[in-house]
Amino acid sequence: MADVAIVGGGLAGFIAYQTLRRGGLEPGAIAVFDPDPDPVATWRPRAEAIRQARMRSESDGHCYPASFPGLAPREAMRRGNLTPLAQTVCNRYRPTVREFLRHVDELRERSRWDESVLPSRVATVSPVEGGFELDGARFRHVLLAPGHPGLSLPSELGDDTRVVHAYEPHAYASRVAIVGAGMAAATEWLNALDAGAEVVSVRRREPLRRPLNLPRPLFSKRGLRRFHATPPAERAALLAELSAPSYPPGRAWDEPVERAAEEGRFRVAASVNGEEEVICATGFQRGYVHDPLLRRLASEHGVATSGRWLALASDSTVPALTDETRTLAVAGVQAQWAYPASDTLAGMKYAARRFVRRVKACRTR
Amino acid sequence: MSYTLRGRLESRLAASILPFLATCALSLGLGAWWPLELAGAMIGAGLALDVGLYHRLLPYQPAWAALPLGLLELTATIALVRLFDVAAPLEPALWFFFGSWVLAQVLAHAGWPLARLTYAEDGGELGRGGLGLFVLAPAALVVVLGTAIATQPPTVRLTAGVHRGPIVIRTSQVLQGEKGAIVRGGIVIRASDVTIRDVAVVGGEYGFDVEHADNVRLERVSVSDAKLDGIHARRSSVTVRQCRIDSVGNRWAQGIDISFSFDKHPSRVTACTIVGGMEGIVTHFTMARIDGNHVSRTALRAISMTEMSMGEISDNEVWDALGIGIFCNDMSMCDVDGNVVVATRPDRASGDTARIGYGVLSSYHAEVELGDNELRANPVPVGTVADAHVVRK
Numbered sequence: 001m002a003d004v005a006i007v008g009g010g011l012a013g014f015i016a017y018q019t020l021r022r023g024g025l026e027p028g029a030i031a032v033f034d035p036d037p038d039p040v041a042t043w044r045p046r047a048e049a050i051r052q053a054r055m056r057s058e059s060d061g062h063c064y065p066a067s068f069p070g071l072a073p074r075e076a077m078r079r080g081n082l083t084p085l086a087q088t089v090c091n092r093y094r095p096t097v098r099e100f101l102r103h104v105d106e107l108r109e110r111s112r113w114d115e116s117v118l119p120s121r122v123a124t125v126s127p128v129e130g131g132f133e134l135d136g137a138r139f140r141h142v143l144l145a146p147g148h149p150g151l152s153l154p155s156e157l158g159d160d161t162r163v164v165h166a167y168e169p170h171a172y173a174s175r176v177a178i179v180g181a182g183m184a185a186a187t188e189w190l191n192a193l194d195a196g197a198e199v200v201s202v203r204r205r206e207p208l209r210r211p212l213n214l215p216r217p218l219f220s221k222r223g224l225r226r227f228h229a230t231p232p233a234e235r236a237a238l239l240a241e242l243s244a245p246s247y248p249p250g251r252a253w254d255e256p257v258e259r260a261a262e263e264g265r266f267r268v269a270a271s272v273n274g275e276e277e278v279i280c281a282t283g284f285q286r287g288y289v290h291d292p293l294l295r296r297l298a299s300e301h302g303v304a305t306s307g308r309w310l311a312l313a314s315d316s317t318v319p320a321l322t323d324e325t326r327t328l329a330v331a332g333v334q335a336q337w338a339y340p341a342s343d344t345l346a347g348m349k350y351a352a353r354r355f356v357r358r359v360k361a362c363r364t365r
Numbered sequence: 366m367s368y369t370l371r372g373r374l375e376s377r378l379a380a381s382i383l384p385f386l387a388t389c390a391l392s393l394g395l396g397a398w399w400p401l402e403l404a405g406a407m408i409g410a411g412l413a414l415d416v417g418l419y420h421r422l423l424p425y426q427p428a429w430a431a432l433p434l435g436l437l438e439l440t441a442t443i444a445l446v447r448l449f450d451v452a453a454p455l456e457p458a459l460w461f462f463f464g465s466w467v468l469a470q471v472l473a474h475a476g477w478p479l480a481r482l483t484y485a486e487d488g489g490e491l492g493r494g495g496l497g498l499f500v501l502a503p504a505a506l507v508v509v510l511g512t513a514i515a516t517q518p519p520t521v522r523l524t525a526g527v528h529r530g531p532i533v534i535r536t537s538q539v540l541q542g543e544k545g546a547i548v549r550g551g552i553v554i555r556a557s558d559v560t561i562r563d564v565a566v567v568g569g570e571y572g573f574d575v576e577h578a579d580n581v582r583l584e585r586v587s588v589s590d591a592k593l594d595g596i597h598a599r600r601s602s603v604t605v606r607q608c609r610i611d612s613v614g615n616r617w618a619q620g621i622d623i624s625f626s627f628d629k630h631p632s633r634v635t636a637c638t639i640v641g642g643m644e645g646i647v648t649h650f651t652m653a654r655i656d657g658n659h660v661s662r663t664a665l666r667a668i669s670m671t672e673m674s675m676g677e678i679s680d681n682e683v684w685d686a687l688g689i690g691i692f693c694n695d696m697s698m699c700d701v702d703g704n705v706v707v708a709t710r711p712d713r714a715s716g717d718t719a720r721i722g723y724g725v726l727s728s729y730h731a732e733v734e735l736g737d738n739e740l741r742a743n744p745v746p747v748g749t750v751a752d753a754h755v756v757r758k
Contacts, residue, residue, distance in 0.1 A: 019482070060485070067478040067485050089428040216425035221488040222367040223424075346486075353482045 004359055005134055007122045007293070008145035009034025010042050012332030014104070015063050015345065016143050016352040018111055022065040023356040027115040033134065037117040040104050042147060046167040047097050050187045050281075054094040056212070056248070060346045061095060063107055065353075071095040071103060091211075125297055130325045141327040141359045143351070144297075148333055148343075149290035152282050154179060157272065166281035172197045173276035177269070180281035181207035182245030186253055188281050193260045200275055201268045208246035214341050218242075227340065228314040235337070236307040242340050243286070288334055312338040316351040317358070325362065329355045366473075367425045372489025373415040376477065378498040379491055380469035381408045384461070385505065401509060402451040403442075403458055407465060410441035428474065435466045450604060452580065452630045518558055523548070531569055534559055551591065554578050561586060571597040572610070579629060583608060594619040595639070602629040605637060612642030616664050624649035624672075631676065634658060645686075648674045656680050666692040667706075670699045671731075679703045679736075688712035688720035690743060693731040693753070701725055702736025702758070709743040719750050727753035734758060 004020060006013045009032045020030055038044075055061045062071045072088035075095065087093035095103075108114070126133045131140040151165045157179070164170040166184045172195040178188045181203040192199045217223030230238060247253060260266035272278050287308030288294040294310065297303055303318055304311035312330055313319045316338040321328040329335075331351035333343035341347040368376070385408070388400035414437065423430070439462055446453060477484040481491065491498070518537035523546040530550030534540065537556055542564035551569025552561065557579040565587045566572040572588030575581050575598040587609040588595035595610035595618065596603070603623060610620040620639035623632045624647075631652040638659045639645040645660035649672040656679045660667040667686035668678055671694040680703040683690045690706035693699035711722035719728065722744030727733040729751040736758045740746040749755055 022482075066482055068475045091427050091429075217367040220367040220369075220486050221372070221490065222369045224486075225369070349482075350486055353486070356482075 003131075003140040004030050005132075005137075005139040005142045006030065006032045006145060007125070007134065007142065008147055008332070009037065009039055009117055010145060010147045010332070011039060011063065011104075011345065012145035012147065012348040012351070013143070014039035014108070014113065015065070015348040016145060016331055016355060017113060017116065018063055018107060019065040019349065019352040019356045020359065021111050023360055025359070027112045030116045031137070031139065032113070032117045033120055033122045034117060035119050035121050037114050037119065039108060039113065040101060044101065045169065049167050049169050050184050051191045052097050052187060054096055055100055056094065056183060057345055060349075062100070062345065063104055065349070071099060074103070075099060122293065123296075125293065125328070127301060127321050127326075127328070132321075132326065132328060140325070140362065141329075141355070143327075143329045143331055143355050144294070144334070145331040145348075146291050146293055146334060148284035149287075150285045152285045153280050154282060157278060157280065160272075160278060162276065163278045163280060166279050170277075170279065171195075174198060175275045175277070176200070177202050177272045177275035177278045178281055179203070179272065179278065180245060180283070181205060182281065182283060183247040184283065185245065185281035186247040188279055189266065190253070190256050192279070193256055193265065197265075199260065199266045200273070201266070202270070202272055203268065204270075205244075208244055209249040210246040211248050212341075213246065213344065214242055218340050219346055224314070224339070228338075232306040232311065236309060239309065239336055239340060240307075243336075245283070284333070291334065294330075294334060306337070309337045310334060314338055315354040315358070316342075317354070322358075327355065327358045327362070329358070331355070366428075366485055367488055368420070368423075369488035369490060370416070370420045371495070372487060372491075373420060374412065375491045375495035375498055376473060376489040377408070377411050377415055377469075378502050379477075379495065380472050381411075381465070383468060384408075384465040388461075389509075397452075398513065399451055399453040400461075402449065403446065403453045403461060405509075406445040406449070406451060407438070407442045407462060410445055411438050414438060414441060431466075431470055431473075438466075450633070452602070454630070518560075523564060530566070531574075540564065554581055557581070560584065565589075566591070568592070571595070573597065575599070575601045575603055577601060578603075582606070587611075591615075591618060593617070594622045595642070596621040596623075598623040598626070598632070600625055600629070601632075602626060603632045605632075605634045607635075608637040608639075610637065610639045610642075613640055613662065615642055618642045619647050620645045620660070620663075622647050622649075623651050623653060626651040627673070627675075639663075644669050645683075647671065648676070650674060652676050654679075658682070659684075661685050663687065666690070667709075668692065669694065670697045671695045673697055674699075676700070677702070681705070682707075684708060685710065688715065688717075689723045689726050690740075691725045692723075692728065693726070693733045694728040696730045698732050698734075699727075700734045700736070701738060702734075703738065705739040705741075706743060707739075707741045711744050721745060723748045725755075726750065727755050729753060732756065 006016050013032055060067050072084040072093045075084040076082055084093055122134045131138050132142045151167055157163045166188050172192045174197055176192045176197045177200045178185055179202045189199055257266055288310050298305050303320055316329050316335045318328040331348050335342035335351050339347045339350045385404055388404040391400040520539040520541055523542040525543045525545035527547045527549055530548045531553050532548055533553045535555050537558035539560045541562050547565045549567050551571055552573050554575045560582040562584045568590045570592050572591040572595045578601045581603045583605045585607045589611040612618045612620055620642045621634055627650045633654045634646055636657045641662050643665040645663045645667045646655055647669040651674050653676040659682045661684040663686045666689040667683040669692040674697040677700045678691055683706045686709045690709045706724040709722045709724055712720040724740035724743035724746040727749045731753045733755045735755050
């Protein structure tokens with residue numbers, strides 16, 4: 001029986017699995033719980049829905065356990081030219097979604113991922129002596145990677161039949177309202193304009209323009225040290241501020257919108273009006289309470305929380321349920337308390353690497 | 366990548382291990398200190414920039430920044446090498462720096478991330494091994510400095526008063542003169558790694574006679590009334606600093622003559638004051654840097670590089686020379702920059718048209734690269750004769 005379990009077989013779980021494999025664990029020693037064995041089963045249709053062509057992340061935007069070699073050297077080798085390497089040196093390399101998906105497929109096969117996947121959804125995690133029980137099975141180390149709890153729609157539009165979420169399959173009507181001001185919204189403006197639609201951008205605030213979701217020092221100890229030392233209330237406020245919608249600066253984003261505005265095909269409005277279609281690029285539901293497994297864990301086992309976040313230790317573990325003999329860790333978007341960019345591939349690696357470190361330390365004890 | 370200060374220092378020190386060991390081996394093999402001194406300058410410059418500049422100014426360092434930062438570190442290393450007079454040959458030194466830089470880049474972008482998955486997230490920190498470097502580095506420094514001190518040549522004190530010369534030096538040593546130490550009859554040097562400081566020489570055939578000796582340093586010495594040259598060096602590499610040579614009234618003496626040393630480490634004459642004599646400072650078939658000197662009242666030429674010499678003549682002051690101020694001759698290559706040459710007098714008595722009072726003269730296939738010099742009150746500021754060239758910067 002495996003003594004390591006990953007709950008959730010999306011990208012965060014997949015990266016944790018790759019990191020465990022690199023740490024020396026065989027597929028038989030790892031159990032991954034997810035109804036769908038495809039690690040991009042959730043991510044792929046969302047990327048397709050917003051016609052995403054390139055990844056937002058830079059050179060570390062891949063699922064390999066080590067930062068090097070990433071996708072840039074891989075693509076340079078495949079294409080036989082150095083352009084991707086030059087781009088990655090200048091933070092300009094953004095792999096195509098196709099390249100990324102191909103890489104996931106290859107890695108899935110090479111790492112024997114499917115051998116570890118158990119097609120079931122875990123409903124409860126219960127601490128027991130020296131480990132955890134997941135729906136009847138016992139494990140010493142458990143990583144929870146449940147992903148986003150669900151799509152978020154503005155409550156006032158809940159019953160509107162014109163509404164579709166940006167991450168659901170959709171076409172574009174001739175007059176479209178796009179709600180939101182983040183990366184998905186900006187992508188949808190361009191998609192709809194490309195499709196010949198007239199676009200109304202409905203937004204509550206002006207979008208922020210940032211190359212990445214967060215300031216770069218927050219991806220490493222340089223910024224994290226201060227972040228981890230911040231008192232809970234302040235940290236929650238900071239996380240709320242950092243999760244404000246943003247998209248990268250650049251002419252590729254601005255020029256089509258400016259051109260369309262001059263032609264009268266793009267305007268900004270405060271609310272939805274008579275458009276034929278309303279696309280909500282409003283992201284995901286936020287907070288652990290929207291995830292039944294985490295909500296139960298917090299309420300039944302006294303796991304500390306702060307606002308909408310699980311109050312994790314800096315290594316992304318659940319302090320109340322982790323000790324020298326067992327580990328309960330969280331990866332992915334629900335791990336922001338430990339790593340503000342936890343919903344990025346880099347963030348998923350952060351949690352995974354620390355989880356593996358604990359697993360190896362306990363195994364050799 | 367966003368380095369922490371500890372991460373920067375650990376990454377720097379870890380990347381320096383191999384170059385440091387290589388220079389240890391090289392120093393042992395060559396029996397010379399310059400490889401270690403060069404490595405010390407490079408690592409020291411890097412650490413100083415890490416602490417003083419990079420950590421404050423670069424909360425995030427993109428990969429491309431390695432190139433301009435590398436150039437900055439190269440400049441700082443060269444400055445330290447010049448400041449401390451490290452006798453490192455230029456080309457090998459540049460290759461050493463380049464190789465070390467490439468190694469550091471390979472380690473930072475590939476080696477450490479592969480060996481330590483959390484390298485980037487940890488801001489370049491290397492865990493316990495990295496902390497060990499903070500112990501190892503001072504220990505290595507102590508070992509190197511200890512070895513350097515232990516292998517220093519002995520210091521011989523020359524007491525105040527007049528000593529009968531010539532003093533002949535045949536072993537490595539530091540000859541340190543006390544205030545008022547005078548040698549009458551010259552000092553003869555026939556050993557490498559000799560340093561002489563604070564000694565006045567009066568009379569003798571040559572003030573200092575150096576032959577077949579490397580790494581000879583003459584600091585704060587003075588020569589007067591020598592029959593021939595004040596400092597006479599053959600087949601040697603010498604550094605002369607803050608000397609005073611008085612050859613007034615001796616039409617046949619040279620102030621400083623360094624010759625036939627092209628295959629030796631470059632020599633240097635700096636911050637000296639030379640008055641009178643035939644030529645103030647002259648090199649034959651030698652690589653040399655002549656800078657920051659004050660030369661006046663010479664009878665033939667004030668500063669001369671000749672017979673396929675090569676080097677720099679910079680920031681000197683030349684006054685009242687007869688015939689020629691600065692002379693580059695006989696296929697030599699001279700970088701002449703920042704000098705002040707004033708009031709060179711024409712030597713009409715010689716009847717030589719090449720001695721009509723040139724501030725700077727390039728002669729017989731020589732090539733002068735002429736920078737920004739102040740040439741005042743010279744009958745001819747700059748001239749060429751016999752297929753020589755002057756190239757303005």
